[in-house]
Amino acid sequence: MSDTELLAQRFEEHRPRLRAVARRMLGSPAEAEDAVQDTWLRLSRVDAEGIDNLPGWLTTTVGRVCLDRLGSSASRHEQSADVVADEPGRADPDEVDPEREALLTESVGRALDVVLRTLGPTERLVFVLHDMFAVSFDELAPVVDRSPAAVRQVASRARRRVQSGPAAPETDPARQRGIVEAFLAASREGRFDDLLTLLDPHVVLRFDAAAVRRGGTDAAHGSAVVAAFFSGRAQGAVPAVVDAAPGAAVVLDGRVHIVLSFVVTDRIIGIEVVADPAQIAALDLVVG
Incomplete structure (x- = not known):
């Protein structure tokens, strides 16, 4: 050898x-x-x-x-x-x-x-x-x-x-889904204060490269910044399960264009936005 x-x-x-x-x-x-x-x-x-x-x-x-x-x-x-x-x-x-x-x-x-x-x-x-x-x-x-x-x-x-970060992950799927659905509703209706309530103060929002090209940023930190970004958005987003985690998907003409996955404790501490078709295809995704 x-x-x-x-x-x-x-x-x-x-x-x-x-x-x-x-x-x-x-x-x-x-x-x-x-x-x-x-x-x-x-x-x-x-x-x-x-x-x-x-x-x-x-x-x-x-x-x-x-x-x-x-x-x-x-x-x-x-x-x-x-x-x-x-x-x-x-x-x-x-x-x-x-x-x-x-x-x-x-x-x-x-x-x-x-x-x-x-x-x-x-x-x-x-x-x-x-x-x-x-x-x-x-x-x-x-x-x-x-x-x-x-x-x-x-x-x-x-x-x-x-x-000082979150130490108790939420493991009840029904509660996780409820928090995500409340977040999507507040986003669609532009309820900024409700978004703040649902987001951890140190929440992290990240986008893949394809999502950045569609108008996202590389990353955003803090509940006020993330709430401002989502306020009035999520119009086409529906609840989903993404790799066994709570999430959402934007579906247009029968095709998934954007996927959001959430990390939830008592509030949302992380959001990932994926728009790359290859990455979306690789996800274990259940819409609805």
């Missing part, structure tokens, strides 16, 4: 971890795979024999790749439906409902993903690598071009923001 093949084999052993880091950073399975591939390309161009700690080098490198992507205006963000987060254990394991557990796990992952998106790129990188993947402040310092002490402060600030 050649040196290149041996290096590729070692890289593949770390791929799942690198993919997990990238998904938390970028929120998109497709972009995460691209970031992991970029990391492999960077590894293949250096002298691997000179790397003392390959796992650490790969983790910080994929983080740097993700940081570059987050800083690029061309970066698109897709809601990841398969990021897993842990739920606190129950007192009686015999009471576990597998279907409800699956819904809660997915909801927690979605909620955390939305909260992470409220962080700036550097805060997100530091929080993900240090708090979630145990990368030391000394290792992170050169990645973000700051001292270890400054990185520690960034991590502390990011941690406070994450901990």
Whole structure:
């Protein structure tokens, strides 16, 4: 086996971890795979024999790749439906409902993903690598071009923001649907105050590239901004289920043109707008 093949084999052993880091950073399975591939390309161009700690080098490198992507205006963000987060254990394991557990796990992952998106790129990188993947402040310092002490402060600030985010995902499908339907009705009728009531103060609204071309923006943050955007809109939107999450679809002439998916706790904390036909076709979509 050649040196290149041996290096590729070692890289593949770390791929799942690198993919997990990238998904938390970028929120998109497709972009995460691209970031992991970029990391492999960077590894293949250096002298691997000179790397003392390959796992650490790969983790910080994929983080740097993700940081570059987050800083690029061309970066698109897709809601990841398969990021897993842990739920606190129950007192009686015999009471576990597998279907409800699956819904809660997915909801927690979605909620955390939305909260992470409220962080700036550097805060997100530091929080993900240090708090979630145990990368030391000394290792992170050169990645973000700051001292270890400054990185520690960034991590502390990011941690406070994450901990103040929503912590109790709504898992009752009927209640989720009711919140989304109330939001759509308030949007159609231009009831700005009702929209504010239904939106979390730190709600995040994101559009795919196709939706941006139709008049959206790359992202919007905060209930007032998101309520203002939706007030008087959603005229053609009908409730839907999008990848097992509450959502809506705009259907014209029998064809779905736009899909909206929502992350719901006691209020709406995240909205994704997808207009790319290929992305829509890939969704598990039930309209009505």
